Amino acid sequence: MTAQTTQQRPPTQTQELAVFDNRPAAEAAQKLLQEQANLSLSDIRIQGDINTYEEVAAMGTTVGPEAGLLIGAFSGGIVGVVFVAIYSTLAYGDLVNTPFNQLSIVAFTLAGAIFGIFTGNRIRNAQLPAQKQKGNSEVPRRFQLMVEGDAEALTQARECLGYPTAS
Secondary structure, eight states: OOOOOOOOOOEEEEEEEEEEHHHHHHHHHHHHHHHHHTOOOSEEEEEEEOOOHHHHHTTSSSSSHHHHHHHHHHHHHHHHHHHHHHHHHHHSSSSOOOHHHHHHHHHHHHHHHHHHHHHHHHHTTEEEEEHHHOTTTOOOOEEEEEEEHHHHHHHHHHHHHHOOOOO
16 A cells, blocks of 8 residues: 555635725725735635625615606606597597697606605615615625635735734
């Protein structure tokens, strides 16, 4: 029998290295660690309460009065077009382009938008705090920089980011 020599690798562990309140700072730290050739880290990732795509979408038009404005204006415009089609057909026997019909569509669109703003605001205020946070850019978020490596590599990574190490 031939003797096999195995080299013991130090045990690796996944650990939270740092916590940031915004994603760009976490990404900068992640990039800094990835550029360090002397660190033997196998996995450097960001875990956060909300990822980049969700953050951008949530802060835009998916919550509250912004969503209500868009949905209300669209719905009001559709109702206005249906109203004009029915009214014009009954009054003139055909679809006719009159100033009253144009004004009716604009009025229904504006009424829908205003109603949508109030409804969207009311629905948003009724949401749980965790759901409200998605659409509120003023609420701080928590982004954890998770790193996998042995104890020595984790210590070097902390020093690289400027965090003191426990003695």
